[in-house]
Amino acid sequence: MYQVVSQFSDGIRTPIAQIYIKQSGTGPNAGKASYTPPRGKGIIEAKLDNLIDFLNDDFKYPMGPLLKMAIAHFQFEAIHPFRDGNGRTGRSFNIHYLMNKGLLDYPILFLSSYIIKHKDDYYAGLSGISQRGNWENWLLYMLKAIELTSDLTYHKINDIISAQEAILSAVIEEGNILRPESLVSALFSQPYTRVKHFTSMGLYAENTARKYLDQLTSLGILEKRTIQGANYYLNLELYRILSE
16 A cells, blocks of 8 residues: 555665654744654564554454544554655555445545644644653544544535436436436546546447537536647536535
């Protein structure tokens, strides 16, 4: 997962890597080391093994999955096993752990958005544990992140479903578009689409796909954009909902 997220080909940082967590911002202490992750031969590997054991052994460590996720996220960031990309990798682990525990069917709980918007509280929570053992603030922060993000995601999903139903009705009313349900379903699989997406799915021939996409553009459902000589079609409603 780290290699996918970071696009690096290396693995766990070596004992000789001089990694420090530096203070951010522009204040007098900006750039100074505020935390030194563990280092040494076999130390990181042992701590990761302990973390994986904690997450997967619910008999040995009985605890609700939301609390486990919050505790494990701190532990992962404190171990800081990679030379870069630890934050992104750790946030990805959050979602995949909740899926593994059956709390999510799909990885659609975008906690990164909340964390980025409240990053000062995020880093304060991490440092509060490492410096003062203050777990309460950190756990409350993460639970609030889950609560608010879940509520936001729930409403976005309902908005997307409503938009998809409205567009499907408009496409059916046109009366000259074959397989309208499949067409609209494909349009809502991602904000942008191209003619080749429909041809590769075997849904339409190239000319038919182009005609239908241009027809939906004239209806104001899509917006046609040319990027480096290639034509893309933007689902305006889906893009609006995802951008809010």
